[in-house]
Amino acid sequence: MSELTSMMNIGREMARKLKYVGIDSVEKLKEAGSKEAFFKLKTAYPSVCLVHLYALEGAIQNIEYNCLSENKKSELKEFSDSLKG
Numbered sequence: 001m002s003e004l005t006s007m008m009n010i011g012r013e014m015a016r017k018l019k020y021v022g023i024d025s026v027e028k029l030k031e032a033g034s035k036e037a038f039f040k041l042k043t044a045y046p047s048v049c050l051v052h053l054y055a056l057e058g059a060i061q062n063i064e065y066n067c068l069s070e071n072k073k074s075e076l077k078e079f080s081d082s083l084k085g
Contacts, residue, residue, distance in 0.1 A: 002026035009055040009065050017041055017048075030060055035079050042083055050080045 004015035007026055021040035023029050029037055034057035041048045051065070053076050058065030068076075 004029065007059040008062055009059045014052070014055065017045055020044060029056070034060055034076070038080070039083065050077060053080050 002025055004010050004018055004024070004026060005012060007029070010018075018024070018029065018037065018041070021037075021044050023032055023037055023040065032040075034053060037056050038048070038053040041052060054065040054068060054073065057072065057076060058068055061068070
């Protein structure tokens, strides 16, 4: 299993939080997808924000999170907003 910190946008702190919620490898993150991973993080760490979701998606796509398409950013923002109630 590959280390999460080998992925773009995933630093030690993000990797630690992902491991805490049961996502402890690159393969598990890709399998879960950015939305499910973000939902798990948001449940355990309510202060995670939209940028975390962008970072997760960027990691899965192997691009810098600020290079995500506007359509993808809109989709992810809508998902993040839906978790607020």
